Amino acid sequence: xxxxxxxxxxxEGSVEQVHDALRDEQYWLARLADSGADxxxxxxxxxxxxxxxxxATTQVLRVDRLPAVVTQFHHGDLEIRRVESWTGLIEGxxxxxxxxxxxxxxxxxxxxxxxxxxxxxxxxxxxxTVEVRIPLVGGKxxxxxxxxxxxxxxxxxxxTTRWIAENG
Numbered sequence: 001x002x003x004x005x006x007x008x009x010x011x012e013g014s015v016e017q018v019h020d021a022l023r024d025e026q027y028w029l030a031r032l033a034d035s036g037a038d039x040x041x042x043x044x045x046x047x048x049x050x051x052x053x054x055x056a057t058t059q060v061l062r063v064d065r066l067p068a069v070v071t072q073f074h075h076g077d078l079e080i081r082r083v084e085s086w087t088g089l090i091e092g093x094x095x096x097x098x099x100x101x102x103x104x105x106x107x108x109x110x111x112x113x114x115x116x117x118x119x120x121x122x123x124x125x126x127x128x129t130v131e132v133r134i135p136l137v138g139g140k141x142x143x144x145x146x147x148x149x150x151x152x153x154x155x156x157x158x159x160t161t162r163w164i165a166e167n168g
Contacts, residue, residue, distance in 0.1 A: 051088025106133035
């Protein structure tokens with residue numbers, strides 16, 4: 001049974017600054033290089049006519065770095081494909097859909113994000129739904145992934161805040 005996780009974070013930058021970063025190919029290349037993955041690629045990036053952005057990435061973690069809860073059910077390196085589609089700014093806000101998949105594994109992730117102003121900062125709220133279709137232990141793996149998503153959100157927020165300070 002799928003599990004949903006609600007998360008939020010604040011950026012040390014405005015909605016416009018965060019959105020501009022998301023629309024910058026160099027931001028994505030640097031973010032992927034900083035991700036901690038053994039291999040990461042920016043598969044596609046497209047700025048839409050409404051000022052939004054569509055990004056597809058792939059990140060690979062070598063099998064020797066994976067926790068036991070993962071290696072019990074997935075053999076070999078773990079390839080994670082992710083797609084983010086952000087709208088252009090509408091009344092100072094942007095929203096996104098996010099999907100993730102691990103080819104060859106019974107795992108899926110879908111989510112939605114909303115970037116809104118909060119004082120002089122940008123606030124990101126994110127709701128993710130994780131489904132692991134493995135009888136009896138799927139829920140345990142879903143919880144593990146949910147906790148990893150929180151860590152990922154924090155790491156990406158910290159990276160984006162540094163990026164804006166250095167490039168914005």
